[in-house]
Amino acid sequence: MRAPVEIIDGSVVLGGSRVTPFAHRLLRALVIDTDTTIAIACLERFRGDPHGIDHVRPDNDQALADRLNSIRSHLLDWSILTMDRVRGAISYETSLIHSAPVYLRNHAGRLTIDWDCTRLLQGLGAPIDWPATMAQIAGLMSYTPRTMVAGLYRSIAGATLTAHGDTIDTHMPPPMGMPGAQSLAEQVSAETLLFDTVKALLAARDIDPQRTAIELSGGMDSALIALAAADVLGPGVLSYGAEFSGAMGAAQRDRRTLLCRHGEFEDIVLPAGRFLPFGPRSARRDRFGVWPQDESYPEIFEAFFDLLARAGVDTLTSGFGGDELYAVYSDETTDTDDRALEDHPYLTARGRALARKGGAPGSQGVIADTSWLSAAGRSQRLLRQGIWPIYPYINPILARFVASLPWEYRRDRMLLRRTLTAQLGDPVFEQDYVKESFREVAVRGIAENREYLLAMLARSPVLDADLVDRDRVLAALGGDIEALPSEEFGLLFLVLTTCCFFDE
Known part of the structure; x- marks a missing residue:
């Protein structure tokens, strides 16, 4: 030195x-x-x-x-x-x-x-x-x-x-206390403040419209980012998203069409069913290829990021972190997730004890752990393509603003829904909103790649008999995947993605 x-x-x-x-x-x-x-x-x-x-x-x-x-x-x-x-x-x-x-x-x-x-x-x-x-x-x-x-x-x-x-x-950084619900001044529009803040976070950077892409899933979070980007960058910005089948896919296509027309985006669409999880070309089949905290469906994003790089894109803006932006305080009425670790179908008593030890509190800030973990999980795949990510929602100033709003704005993300209605002139995100879901594609991916997954689990060092009930995992994987309750299916998916990460 x-x-x-x-x-x-x-x-x-x-x-x-x-x-x-x-x-x-x-x-x-x-x-x-x-x-x-x-x-x-x-x-x-x-x-x-x-x-x-x-x-x-x-x-x-x-x-x-x-x-x-x-x-x-x-x-x-x-x-x-x-x-x-x-x-x-x-x-x-x-x-x-x-x-x-x-x-x-x-x-x-x-x-x-x-x-x-x-x-x-x-x-x-x-x-x-x-x-x-x-x-x-x-x-x-x-x-x-x-x-x-x-x-x-x-x-x-x-x-x-x-x-x-x-x-x-x-x-570690000192804990950032939550601001608590506060009153909004008269004649102040929370919807306008939200939209203008997102626009300001984008405009502050030296973004080139020809080298920027917008992640456009058809969901609410990416919709607001896309509309803000259109206001800042003008027409012709590249957007991309997956297309799903069924009623959910039809509703998603309608919302994406509305957004693309409003923002005048140049849109890339790939059919989700062509990029199944765990497929032969999946990055999950490479050791350390995909962090388990990454998004559930990296296969299609690998294809998107490659296309974006070939199109000269070096900047991506996304709605990552939007789901977690709307804090709920203990005295506010809402549904709660009562899932207990003791009910985990695949972990033994010792495995559950270690999970408690490993799940120690994180940074304790106004931004949820899941936002940071997801962004961290995908960052390597973006940087390998020379693409720098911008996540306007993952910002402590914006998060603190939203967390301080009265409950009526945060409940069911009404702030976001009303902001989208105001910008689009269409209440589609407030009425009859069909949320996009990856489950159908995930089920197909597991079912069609069951032979590979069973062989991978058979050699996996993760399935230590003292920690994980191997027989229950194999029984679930060998059975009717589609019939699994949502919670158990999600936990099985976590087992599979974790084992893939360590597979040699």
């Missing part, structure tokens, strides 16, 4: 070590170099910000601290990799808007950091972190740096991971 810093071909070179910031036109890098510290920051650019890598040498410790604090106050995404030349410690710190995590692994006295965990794991083995893995199968996985692979850590929003010697320590 005493070696001088050089910048060569977009990489920061320090003796035998090399750090290469992810290169993208929406990002910029800053190298801060003193006799005691090297800090490499990567920041999302505001429109008009400089490009490339800058290298500065502050005159003193106070100037260094001022530089770092300036980065920490940046209102878009940022991260800082810091190397302490004196102590030899290396830390990675992130903003509260964390679109794409990195993974850290200390192996044989050498720290490696990469946004693609497969490069860290190939050839080194992947010991299972049993509490985290059982928590994943139980549906209790929380948003912490811990992963299902022992010794592999993931950066998370607002946290600092520090490697020193053979250890990696975590400093």
